[in-house]
Amino acid sequence: MSFFGFGQSADIDIVLNDGETRKKAEHRSEDGRKDKYFLFYDGETVSGKVNVTLKYPGKRLEHNGIKIEFIGQIEMYYDRGNHHEFVSLVKDLARPGELTQSQTFDFEFTHVEKPYESYTGQNVKLRYFLRATVGRRLNDISKELDIVVHTLSTYPEMNSSIKMEVGIEDCLHIEFEYNKSKYHLKDVIVGKIYFLLVRIKIKHMEIDIIKRETTGTGPNVYHENDTIAKYEIMDGAPVRGESIPIRLFLAGYELTPTMRDINKKFSVRYYLNLVLIDEEERRYFKQQEITLWRKGDIVRKSMSHQAAIASQRFEGGSNPEKSYSQNTEEDAS
């Protein structure tokens, strides 16, 4: 509410020092829109400037201090008032006083820990943002700048295939196999289904990717299941001894890395659900959890094109499943 004379007398905006060169990533917001935000990784420095612009150049701006915060927080939709901050850094830019003219303040949060990936889900949101505040007697003036954080992993050392024989006594026996248990977000699920016994009339078979978001703890655990993909792998009735191949490209779907018990507040897990449907619309299914991880795209300036492609494939090494800091500027030196 702003009466004449009580309106906001200054504008704040936050500008990053590497705003021109830093990559942006798309992130879906709560209302479903896809926006682009600056992309950061764990350990990277967040630095920039806060511009405080006075609206009425002659008029002084009295304030109780100017500060900038870097915040990482988890927000449960059913409990909006309570934000769980897991990263909270603050830098004071100016002591209480007054501004006689527009001013710019530099800030730097060095090597900031960003342990979790940004996530906007059905019941929970994890976000990182900068917030600049000019403290005032009645109403603070503040501005937020959201950023997106990705957590990266390398090729896991242990990545066994999933292979099982399952069925229903005297009715249907199959052996299914998926080539890995841990897939990166642009990976391909390669596998097959082998029919050992078929005594029902199968109409078709599909693989679904199910995302399960779990919020809350103890008796208040809530699971939200969402079928991200349905991919038909067989149409028609198989016979005993028949083998059906599976080739499912993950890059086409909106997936996040598997997130387990983030700050003890929520989890996001993925399952492959193999579903067979018979002529009477009866469904037979087998659900299996898979782990999804995010592979880094590393392209070093000093490398040739070929070397860059090779490094994208084999960027593994001695640290399996550990997220590492990624700063292409540093690496190129």
Place this chain on the structure above:
Amino acid sequence: MSDPVVADTRRLNSKPQDLTDAYGPPSNFLEIDVYDPQIVGVGRSRYTTYEVRMRTNLPIFKLKDSCVRRRYSDFEWLKNELERDSKIVVPPLPGKALKRQLPFRSDEGLFDESFIEERRSGLEQFINRIAGHPLAQNERCLHMFLQEETIDRNYIPGKELACPG
């Protein structure tokens, strides 16, 4: 040489059972208790819920120890789902007791202690018979009834393919 006309009644040779086998847990353990009836709600919309606790070591059940609250209509729902989808002959539930829901009774109707006890015992028998049946164990509705906090009536019915026992 044994006489072919007389049946061979010799005892079979078997290893003496060792103590861990004799006193260890059974390999097929499934026990469901229906207990602790509680009356929920007020006035005309009151109903009774029961605690359904399952303890098992069968691999087909995800949780080896689970505890949920169910009411009579939840048991009815389970019976209907199994009758429609599975090939098993579903045992009967204790009666629906419609007469007890009419007013002007000399006892407490649906909330009469001895009636609740009779119903509790019938429900316990019902669920134990069903849960032990391998064909019922394949049904998604049974797992949801026994091991999930709430029953999602809009669920997609299906049979879970399981590892051979």
